[in-house]
Amino acid sequence: MGENDTHIGRRRVLRGMGGGAVVLVGLGSVGGASAQEAVTVTAVWTEEEEEDFLAVVDHVEDETGLEITYEPRDPDTLLTETLMDYEAGIATADIVVLPTEGRVRGDGEAGHLEPVGDLWDEEAYTTDHETVAVGDEVYAAPFGGDIKPGFWYRPSFFEEHGLEEPEDYDEFLDLLEEIDGIEGVEAPLASGNGDGWPLTDVAEAFILRQEDGAQLQQDLIDGEASLTDERVVTAFEELQELHLEGYFSEVRQFGVQYEFFWANETPLYFMGSWTPAFGAIEDPEDLDYFMVPGAEAMVTSINWFTVPTYVEDVEAAREAVEAIISPEGQQIWTERGGFIPTAVDVPDDAFELDIMREISEQAEELELVPDLDDALGDPFQAEFWSQLLGFWAEPEQEVEPMLEELDAVLQETVEED
Structure with a gap:
């Protein structure tokens, strides 16, 4: 993921006046894939991730004879413009x-999406149809899974300063204190931002470290638990304590924050499995991670491929989806790094980096839970992002009133879904 930059070549875009609307040549009412002799794809991947996806596109074009063009968007623009x-x-x-199951279900129920359940057998993937289904219809197909394993760090930095991974939460606090005293460190913990979403990963990790945290997260998604649950309050109070100790850095766009992380100015960065592939990571072999002490589950978020009902050549779009999400399609990105496939038939030796293989293997041993805001979608997701940005800006605020306000939106979202 990353900010939306201007690209040429595979992108064909006309920016209209008013509202910042983006209209792609040959799309929607002005003609579909057959009219422009191409299948167009939009997602949030930019920079290195865009190059990785385009490698998959090249493979699929060779296999199918389709022409495929790609248009990146930042997450907020993607959700609002579509x-x-x-x-x-x-x-x-x-x-x-789309990275949000809740949004997929909403679009499907509203009649905006074509059913695509026949394109993938749930036994051959790490997820199931129910996640993106309304009634008997399945409205999305799974591509890569983004696993949020824990705090990334550089082993070279730990070795230089005699640091060790913490075994429990007290050792974690001791580690933060040690790092905070090292010359050149701005703050032990990096604060990544992208309209609020990376901060949600940190918050969810602290929810998972509470008693029965994995079940608590699932119950929140199902509307069977409240954000006013004392365990959620405890999670946010723990985050508040870290803030008040000065352990969180200045909030920066998450891609920029990688530069500060690599320079050991913010040595611990809670981020996803895409981390080794980012450009600021000069040597992926100098990466390791540890889970938040006490957590026994990891969050996973899936990139879901959907086909709008308004596409002129639905069959061409479906053919492209089927080829992209196939084991062969997903293996292309897996070999390039920073990608966890959802197709179970991608071979283990496709992981060229040991750290990626380790994440995948550890994920198989632990319970995986859905991303809270991705699973629910709006209005909860937008409110969650907004509240966390406010919390990072004013961490001294009372936690419980904030969670009460946020829980009201959660319950509203669950009822709508």
């Missing part, structure tokens, strides 16, 4: 990649 286009009966692209 919704506006759908309400107007326009396909933003022939294939829209």
